[in-house]
Amino acid sequence: MTIMGTSMQETAAAADAAGAAAAEAGIEVRILSRVEEFAQVTALFRSIWTAEGDRAPVNVETLRALSKAGSYVGGAFEGDELVGACFGFFAAPERRALHSHIAGVSARMRGRNVGFALKVHQRSWALEQGLDEISWTFDPLISRNAYFNLVKLSATPTGYLRNFYGQMSDALNGADDTDRMLVTWYLHDPAVTAACRGSAPDAPTALAEPLLSREDDTIPVVHETSARLVRVSLPRDIESLRRTDPELATRWRLAVRATLGDLMDDGARVLSFDRSGAYTIDRGEVQ
Template sequence: MSEPDHSAALPGARRRHETAAAQYEEAARRAGVQVRELREIAEFEQVVELFDGIWTTEPGHAPTNVELMIAFSHSGNYVSGAFGDGGDLVGASIGFFAAPSGTALHSHVTGCARGRGIGYALKLHQRAWALSRGLGVITWTYDPLVRRNAYFNIAKLGARPRRYLPSFYGAMEDAINAGDESDRLLAVWRLGDPEAEAACAGAARPPAVPAGAVVALAEQDGRPVEGRVEGRVLLIGTPRDVETLRPRDPATAKAWRHAVRRVLGGLLGEGARVTGFTADGHYIVERP
């Protein structure tokens, strides 16, 4: 990576950054991309075009715009793009410094082509970038109903959801979210935690479900079925593919939204913690 190392005065932090940079390089090699910071208006225009193809937004509703990326890049925030072997932009990520000052980055939006490991390479680049600047935490929000994102964030990266945010963005008009309420989970990626370090080293394993776990929200014939919420360890199910479900069966998608809000949102509000996400689509939630 070409970014300056601001952690050179701290040997432990420098070693962590060097390891993170090497992990990014390996992930980028496997994905067949190179990730770099973006500086030019033409590059920002490519990001808008890429994101428009992903979210299929109406005019004026894109997740970002050229002016915002110029401002972020100029002020030292994170604006990066992933480029394939042919030089085409295949992914991008935008983040900004967050409170507490000097400790955290908030990853505002990341989008990429699916199925090639591009998203993983982008996030590992973002992690190395943050560590080189002395940051220890990256946060972002995601839809708790989207299984692949939940698995990626929790199992592949070692991040942990900390707060449930109902209708966080209000009404959204893009093709992916239209017609649904914009509930989000706030994911917190503590870059030096053992879960994150193992995940970024490629050593993450599917979580073992503790014995005696209670299924608090299950799927039956495609619909949510709420169960008991008593117990120390609870399993919260998710729909198989909510993005396909929304336009095909909006009533069932809405039922999932409200069930997950009640059960998962309620448990997090009471102080429970998400400790994992299973391969078959269940949040593992543990009470203190």
């Protein structure tokens, strides 16, 4: 038996994975539906992304509308405290897809895999709706986000978006351009299924030539190479650089844009992201 192309066995397995991920994190993840809960989400997101007194990146009214329309608004609770939240909205009907717009976790819960539990819950919910994929964007210069999305979740990079949100000037993005990597989570992919069970292995480090590296562990350096497989390294901590040395942070963004971004525009495939903080990219047949 299937529900809109998704088998009952697959939805049951996804729900089991979501329950296991939440239990391991010591939280409960559930769909939110009340105004009071949406107010908690806006307060949490304000604490993550904005300076004191600034507006949250989403308001209660928008969350209420998304929930009423049937889109995904999920929250992670430790006891009665909201410690993480995620929301998204449906894509065009023929795509059977969700765009996951914002996910955030309380700073004190870092290292507890709350974000992972939220995403696994979101996948379980999406499969129940008969969806095939979820897409979202992330800052391609933040190593922990790249590792989380490409390795821990096995999402597939599908685009590089330059200055996608314009100038945000929030606590995390600073005043720099908001380049983003678009990823797609193919919900029926065996690699995604394994990742949601917590068994996705680290991608092996391929033999690749450096295209962008860190000189003295700080400065971006672009190399000339004709290799098919290339590596694009990231700064150790772009978020700190944006606060302490905005000029150097901008140099890094421009270097990543000119290497990773241009390669993806030309059809190159991002194969992996490793713990050293580098993307491995297959450029295809180099002319």
